[in-house]
Amino acid sequence: NAGVTQTPKFQVLKTGQSMTLQCAQDMNHNSMYWYRQDPGMGLRLIYYSASEGTTDKGEVPNGYNVSRLNKREFSLRLESAAPSQTSVYFCASTAGGTYNSPLHFGNGTRLTVT
Amino acid sequence: AQKITQTQPGMFVQEKEAVTLDCTYDTSDQSYGLFWYKQPSSGEMIFLIYQGSYDEQNATEGRYSLNFQKARKSANLVISASQLGDSAMYFCAMFLPSGTYKYIFGTGTRLKVLA
Numbered sequence A: 001n002a003g004v005t006q007t008p009k010f011q012v013l014k015t016g017q018s019m020t021l022q023c024a025q026d027m028n029h030n031s032m033y034w035y036r037q038d039p040g041m042g043l044r045l046i047y048y049s050a051s052e053g054t055t056d057k058g059e060v061p062n063g064y065n066v067s068r069l070n071k072r073e074f075s076l077r078l079e080s081a082a083p084s085q086t087s088v089y090f091c092a093s094t095a096g097g098t099y100n101s102p103l104h105f106g107n108g109t110r111l112t113v114t
Numbered sequence B: 001a002q003k004i005t006q007t008q009p010g011m012f013v014q015e016k017e018a019v020t021l022d023c024t025y026d027t028s029d030q031s032y033g034l035f036w037y038k039q040p041s042s043g044e045m046i047f048l049i050y051q052g053s054y055d056e057q058n059a060t061e062g063r064y065s066l067n068f069q070k071a072r073k074s075a076n077l078v079i080s081a082s083q084l085g086d087s088a089m090y091f092c093a094m095f096l097p098s099g100t101y102k103y104i105f106g107t108g109t110r111l112k113v114l115a
Helices: none
Strands: A004-007 A010-013 A019-025 A031-037 A043-049 A064-068 A074-078 A087-094 A109-113 B003-005 B010-014 B019-021 B024-026 B033-039 B046-052 B064-069 B074-079 B088-096 B102-105 B109-114
Touching (some): A019 A087, A043 A064, A074 A087, B024 B074, B046 B064
Parallel strands (some): A010 A109, B010 B109
Antiparallel strands (some): A087 A109, B033 B046, B088 B109
């Protein structure tokens, strides 16, 4: 079972460069999420998609854009990377809609912006 | 404000002993879910256990149990018979079905199991 697959695993960018983080899930989940994890700050929500065709901002959306390409895929784009975006990025999915649905996480992308 | 608080940045426990990781939450919603996740040094996030706000019994999953005290708004994770492989970061999270389907995470507790 693949679950949630994120690519790439590691990435180094220079300030001002752009990139897209890819995420795909094969569990037929409705909802997908992008989080960033920074030391001492837990996981903070960047964007989420409650269902195919919808996206909404989370706690820290500035500097990011997302696309829910279809039910399986939810990508995160950094248009002009900044050192403050150095972080570990997690994609997650859930069946959604009920409060007993745990998030299923990908293995994360470690991004460094120099 | 809707918030999860984990007040223990780090904990130590002797192998084979039990340990409690604290989690308090703040919400005025009546319906919510509480989750615990484990993040080993390899970095992945592993779902451990879930408790619903209407569940009357505390959740248990193997060596993990959730001590749910609704009036005190606490959802502590109890790990029994600790193993070296339990050394990891542990996150408490809350899901609120009203509104925008967001999960809120605490800042985590790093547990070190000593041999």
